[in-house]
Amino acid sequence: MTQMLTVMGARIIEILQLIGGIALFFLRTLRALVPPKYDARETWRAFYKVGVQSYTIVILTAMFTGAIMVIQAGGTIQASRATSFVGWAAGFTVLSEIGPVLIGLMFSGRVGANNTAELGTMVVTEQVDALRTLAIDPMNYLAVPRFIAMIVMLFLLVALGDLFALLGGAITSHVMLDISYSVFVSQVIDAQLLDEYILGLIKGSLFGMSIAIVSCYFGFTVRGGAPGVGRAVNNSVVASAIGILAIDLLVGIIHHAVR
Amino acid sequence: MIVAKGVGKSFGGERILSGVDLTFHEGEVVGIVGPGGVGKSLLMKILCGLVEPDEGEVTVFGRSWADLSVTERAKLRERFGMLFQNYALFDFMTVGENVAFPLVQRGDMSAQDVQERVVERLTQVELSGVNHLYSRELSGGMKKRVALARATIGEAPIIIYDDPTAGLDPVTSSKIFNLISDLQRPDSLSLITSHDIERMMPVCQRYIMLYQGGVYFRGTAQEAKQSQDPVLRVFFGGDAVDVGRRTMAGAEGIS
Ligand SMILES: Nc1ncnc2c1ncn2[C@@H]1O[C@H](COP(=O)(O)OP(=O)(O)O)[C@@H](O)[C@H]1O
Ligand SMILES: [Mg+2]
Numbered sequence: 278m279t280q281m282l283t284v285m286g287a288r289i290i291e292i293l294q295l296i297g298g299i300a301l302f303f304l305r306t307l308r309a310l311v312p313p314k315y316d317a318r319e320t321w322r323a324f325y326k327v328g329v330q331s332y333t334i335v336i337l338t339a340m341f342t343g344a345i346m347v348i349q350a351g352g353t354i355q356a357s358r359a360t361s362f363v364g365w366a367a368g369f370t371v372l373s374e375i376g377p378v379l380i381g382l383m384f385s386g387r388v389g390a391n392n393t394a395e396l397g398t399m400v401v402t403e404q405v406d407a408l409r410t411l412a413i414d415p416m417n418y419l420a421v422p423r424f425i426a427m428i429v430m431l432f433l434l435v436a437l438g439d440l441f442a443l444l445g446g447a448i449t450s451h452v453m454l455d456i457s458y459s460v461f462v463s464q465v466i467d468a469q470l471l472d473e474y475i476l477g478l479i480k481g482s483l484f485g486m487s488i489a490i491v492s493c494y495f496g497f498t499v500r501g502g503a504p505g506v507g508r509a510v511n512n513s514v515v516a517s518a519i520g521i522l523a524i525d526l527l528v529g530i531i532h533h534a535v536r
Numbered sequence: 537m538i539v540a541k542g543v544g545k546s547f548g549g550e551r552i553l554s555g556v557d558l559t560f561h562e563g564e565v566v567g568i569v570g571p572g573g574v575g576k577s578l579l580m581k582i583l584c585g586l587v588e589p590d591e592g593e594v595t596v597f598g599r600s601w602a603d604l605s606v607t608e609r610a611k612l613r614e615r616f617g618m619l620f621q622n623y624a625l626f627d628f629m630t631v632g633e634n635v636a637f638p639l640v641q642r643g644d645m646s647a648q649d650v651q652e653r654v655v656e657r658l659t660q661v662e663l664s665g666v667n668h669l670y671s672r673e674l675s676g677g678m679k680k681r682v683a684l685a686r687a688t689i690g691e692a693p694i695i696i697y698d699d700p701t702a703g704l705d706p707v708t709s710s711k712i713f714n715l716i717s718d719l720q721r722p723d724s725l726s727l728i729t730s731h732d733i734e735r736m737m738p739v740c741q742r743y744i745m746l747y748q749g750g751v752y753f754r755g756t757a758q759e760a761k762q763s764q765d766p767v768l769r770v771f772f773g774g775d776a777v778d779v780g781r782r783t784m785a786g787a788e789g790i791s
Binding site: 322401402403406410412414 | 613616
């Protein structure tokens with residue numbers, strides 16, 4: 278019993294240390310943002326990589342999400358003959374909730390994991406040390422460009438993903454519920470989902486921020502050669518997922534309170 | 537040029553180095569030797585200010601790392617050229633860009649001059665014509681030579697070669713040490729860590745041996761060989777295989 282408590286206690290301390298480390302890293306990143314002296318070439322490279330790595334999976338995820346939402350809502354809606362709600366039902370959950378969360382999770386699995394692996398490899402092959410001997414601050418050179426790129430790109434990807442989610446929803450409605458595209462579109466427009474759309478975009482940016490911080494943190498703190506990189510990638514993806522869900526909950530609560 | 541006083545460092549409760557006192561002068565080539573995992577790389581990083589020691593201090597050109605601001609540290613680090621044990625070649629840059637990087641970063645040469653220097657230095661390490669390749673396309677020996685070119689191109693007054701022949705075959709190793717010897721300038725300080733004493737012999741004037749957490753020996757290879765200490769004799773190309781060698785072999789690979 279006491280042994281179990283000791284193990285649990287140690288684990289809790291470990292987790293608190295981790296959260297502290299990540300928070301500190303977040304502050305250091307923010308401090309490195311001003312004055313803006315990040316490397317233009319690295320930033321461009323980060324944007325390019327993040328975009329190329331993620332747009333296909335984001336589009337696919339979004340289309341499936343839209344389709345699934347229509348199928349989920351479809352049964353109830355058909356039974357109650359309220360087919361005019363299908364656009365609203367699909368739009369509402371996808372834009373504000375499922376869309377950003379699923380896109381964020383996919384993004385974390387792809388871009389975040391890749392980022393941790395890349396930075397971790399740079400640590401174990403001493404590239405980060407080499408940068409420092411060349412008087413380059415790894416925070417400015419590596420962390421800040423990735424931070425900016427992930428926030429901006431996840432914002433854009435959620436915006437893009439929303440369109441594809443609605444497309445997926447429209448196709449499914451057409452095929453399964455026999456609702457024409459124009460009706461679906463007008464339903465979505467009538468539903469006045471601008472609020473949800475903006476909420477989704479805000480969430481997307483926040484998810485991008487947390488994925489950037491978490492994945493950079495785990496990358497920079499890699500120890501123990503190549504096996505260490507593998508472990509870090511694993512931990513990074515898990516921590517990012519928890520971060521995404523926590524932010525989603527937090528934003529949901531705040532949004533609810535404000536309304 | 538570099539003075540270390542009472543330097544100590546632990547990781548997670550494990551004491552790696554303690555009470556290390558060292559002085560290095562201009563024009564010297566010093567071999568830092570010792571079994572794998574003893575802390576040679578760590579000591580090099582402490583000397584060039586990449587790692588802060590827990591105890592003691594390191595002064596370079598009379599200035600202590602501990603007293604310097606972030607910008608001053610960055611400035612002082614420019615006086616070092618560094619070859620890292622794990623190559624540390626930037627994998628997002630070509631060979632040419634890697635070698636040019638210290639000069640580009642310093643920003644006091646025209647792009648054309650930089651290019652000329654890069655070509656010249658790559659030719660010196662017998663790697664002309666690979667400028668456009670990425671480090672993943674190179675063999676281990678080639679990577680070390682690229683790293684050698686990058687470490688020396690800035691003609692820094694202090695150059696640290698951390699295990700320049702780790703994992704290389706004997707022929708390539710000898711070649712690397714010859715190159716280091718060729719690139720040595722009379723007014724610079726070079727520190728070379730290795731456990732390949734036999735091949736570093738022609739290059740180094742004196743040695744520091746780290747063993748069991750501190751400086752175990754300092755002096756010339758001649759002195760080490762004539763010593764009665766079995767560990768020293770074994771390590772410096774001594775005669776018999778004894779306990780010392782076995783413990784060292786056991787520690788190899790931890791690096
Ligand atoms: N950043 C670090 N974190 C934890 N342990 C480290 C770190 N750097 C070095 N060590 C430990 O210090 C010891 C010495 O390593 P190193 O200097 O690489 O040895 P050498 O170069 O002599 O082979 C090793 O046991 C290594 O695990
Ligand atoms: Mg080493």
